[in-house]
Amino acid sequence: MKIKIIVPGKLSKHLKSAVDFYIKRLKRFAKLEIIYTKLGGDLNVMDSKTILNKEAQNILNAIGKADFILLDLHGEKVTSEQFARMIETDRLKGNMTFVIGGPLGVSELLRDQAKRRISLSDLTFTHELALLILLEQIFRGFKIIMNEKYHY
Ligand SMILES: C[S@@+](CC[C@H](N)C(=O)[O-])C[C@H]1O[C@@H](n2cnc3c(N)ncnc32)[C@H](O)[C@@H]1O
Known part of the structure; x- marks a missing residue:
């Protein structure tokens, strides 16, 4: 199964090893792809609606035609x-896409299009x-599906 996660911005150094830890643990369950999209702009020079719309466009470009969970x-x-x-359920389909909002959240456009x-x-x-x-x-979910022991 392929799982795509789309998140605006970059990953901070202090969280990288934790994210890598789960990427490694998830390898046996799914082919994981995390796409970091461009942030919509600077709140000091742009209004939040314009930033959210730009971020939504970048996210939608990264999603392509797939349906997604927001x-x-x-x-x-x-x-x-x-x-x-x-x-x-999505394992039968073979793929699953998650979208996370940026620092300002998500636009109504993304809310409307999310399945x-x-x-x-x-x-x-954050x-x-x-x-x-x-x-x-996601890791916990696979452990539940596979009926494997984990932290309860
Ligand atoms: C900093 S938060 C955005 C906060 C913004 N004020 C809002 O109301 O959405 C960034 C993103 O992280 C995700 N997020 C943060 N906390 C969440 C939660 N409790 N449940 C689901 N998503 C969350 C959402 O995708 C959100 O758009």
């Missing part, structure tokens, strides 16, 4: 078991931390 603070709350079942919007918690994380949590949940 990580959204205002999305539906799912348990790790439900999340695992989402992976299981599903999910929330990780009521807390707000886009990089959201990536890390998503990777751990």
Whole structure:
């Protein structure tokens, strides 16, 4: 199965080894591709709507024709078991795409086009931390699907 994760911006040095840790652990379950898209611009010289629209365009270009799941603070709350079942369903299709918003969040355009919007918690994380949590949940999801022991 191929899993694509699209996230605006770059990964900070201090999180790189943690992200690499999960990329390595996920290798036996899926072919993972993380695409870092360009940020939409500087809030000091541009308004937030223009920045969000630019980021959305960069993200949509990276997605291509695939449907996608959007990580959204205002999305539906799912348990790790439900999340695992989402992976299981898309496994039959062979691919799955996740989108994370940038520092300002996501545009309405992305919200409208997402096949599903999910929330990780009521807390707000940076886009990089959201990536890390998503990777751990994907790993957890595969462990649940495979009925393998993990942290409970
Ligand atoms: C810094 S947050 C954006 C905050 C922005 N004020 C908003 O309301 O969306 C960056 C991105 O990380 C992801 N994210 C952060 N916390 C999240 C959570 N609890 N659930 C789902 N996604 C989250 C979302 O994709 C979000 O667009």
